[in-house]
Amino acid sequence: MLSAVANPTPRFSPQDRVAVLLPLPLAGAYDYRVGERPLAVGDFVTVPLGKRELVGVVWGEGRGDVDAGRLRVVGERLDCPPLPEVTRKFVDWVAAYTLAAPGAVLKMAMSVPDALVPPKPLHGVRLAPTMPDLKMTAARRRVLDLAAQLPPLPGADLAREAGVGPAVVKGLVEAGGLEMVEIARPPFFHAPDLGRPAPILSDGQRVAADALVAALDSGFSVQVIDGVTGSGKTEVYFEAVAAALAKGRQVLVLLPEIALSAQWLKRFSARFGVAPAEWHSELSDARRRETWRAVASGEARVVVGARSALFLPYRTLGLVVVDEEHDGAFKQEDGVSYHARDMAVVRARLGGVPVVLASATPSLETLANIQAGRYVRLHLPDRHAGAALPEISAVDLRRFPPPRGMWLSPVLVQAIEETLAAGEQAMLFLNRRGYAPLTLCRACGHRLQCPHCTAWLVEHRLAGRLVCHHCGHAVRPPEKCPQCEAEDSFVACGPGVERIAEEAAHRFPGARVALMASDTVTGPHAAAEFVRQVADHEIDLLIGTQIVAKGYHFPMLTLVGVVDSDLGLEGGDLRAAERTHQLLSQVAGRAGRAERPGRVLLQTYQPDHPVMRALIDGDRDGFIASEAEFRREAGMPPYGRLAALVVSGPDTNALDDFCRRLARAAPHDPALQVLGPAPAPLALLRGRHRRRFLVKAARSANLHAALRQWLSQVPPTGGIRVQVDVDPYSFF
Known part of the structure; x- marks a missing residue:
């Protein structure tokens, strides 16, 4: 069952009363009177609101709480595909669940206002039906000969094919030898090639893939690919993507950080011969406009995006995939607060299509739904191609502390030296951006704080700034203390990844060290280049924050060192232990993903903490069971x-x-x-x-x-x- 199958769309005649929902945080839809042209539910229309004219969506029959004589008239109906019924239902559902204004949710579905206006016609040139008497040159002759053989082309393209300047084509148009005609726009997104050879799956992968494919014709379902890191979860759900495309359906794949998913995009292109349509904040305005319209028309067959991609107006959505479903980046905190994983399940249910959740460390909410029988678990317990899971061990910082002023234990330093000497790569992980999380005055103890937030300013030494990670406020480090006016008295307290990179450069002078954090690798192109350098072994020692834990596959990376494994275990967050276990499991999963075995060293002051014991012993299920029991007794989610x-x-x-x-x-x-x-x-x-x-x-x-x-x-x-x-x- 597909979202495209729906009841007949209600239509309204001139003078009828209709409700129009506007993309504003208002109480609900407003009543208007239909003008001279009939309207249907879902149509995008212009309407007056006060002294402004806004674009909204016909949401249904008017409520009738405004006197007919006071109704204002709907203006223009925009020439674009109407908002699909399932999208309208999704907007209403999300608004009701989050207690947000429906218009605030609609704004997410109308995030590209320019997309509602048809693109300007594209013109090309062709040979004129009657050739005038022209002053002929060799360049003109080449253009005319080509124009006689080719279909109409944009003038610049014809000039390029003929090897002449654009002025030659322009002159022929003015002289009457070529004529301008309107031509069809080339597609922005090409159809995936389903005939390309697929990788050979293991027996376990094939069983899981077959289950996903079988679900495509069975309406709504939720299936969870629970596979260890490196088990080939992506290739498994690619089989379902291919099957959905073969049935003429669109596919949505949600990733937690799309701008940093260079390897995923490369794997998709290798599998299907084309790039998918992307949807994330780094796209240009023009690309967002093209993509929105291509999704609405059905031209964009596969969309890979961040959480906001859920609200695009899919015409024939047939499959939803949420990769790394446990990731906290799927939760939107500002504006309308929602969790994209949970809303993806709702979107699939409303459309009557299957949804796939994939993770090496599924969330406790997902595991509880599996236990309750609402979700189906597809287990992949082994790494692909026989690769072994890495050996994980703790480095007790009470027994093996770093030297004063340093942050790497001698045990970890020796492991890095051995790894580099073997010609392999190592990674150091610390989930803290910048150089140091706190800067204080040695003379009086004054701490530099953001003037707009209850937060310390974080030193970013590479940028020469003190930055608030909550509001973005940034200043140059002051030359003297604002409290006691002591000069050169500020000292950095604690490490960030920049400080670890500084120490690594000092300790391993012959190594090629690189830093990967969200403020040093900005945008998909920079991320793709960074990933290429690591994959091509142009980098020996990678130092990064949580963005390095996002599913990357580096065959020569055999050692992962976690600088501060205890970071995130405290702070009163009920999910602190679960999140730390997930994050460290994902980071550990970067090691030994190919032929060479991997190992992981966790620097910790709490080697006996349940999270550390679970990681070292490989007892994920035992940890989850104890965490679930604690939540159940406390009446906390997912049991409350x-x-x-x-x-x-x-x-x-x-x-x-x-x-x-x-x-x-x-x-x-x-x-x-x-x-x-x-x-x-x-x-x-x-x-x-x-x-x-x-x-x-x-x-x-x-x-x-x-x-x-x-x-x-x-x-x-x-x-x-x-x-x-x-x-x-x-x-x-």
């Missing part, structure tokens, strides 16, 4: 529900007064527990003061109804904003 209310405002007194009124109106329900208000860990963010409420609920509670009723009683005023985050993943 959470919602966060973040209340922010410019004035602390007004903010605290509003929070007291909101607290007094809190729901009284034995199935709900309201905690707060309390200052958020980031009590000041981008200049706004912040307070948090946390609502803990049993799974049987009607959490959404309680939240709607509660918030309706105390509407915010005076610049105060209330952001609701159902199923929060971070607690900053």
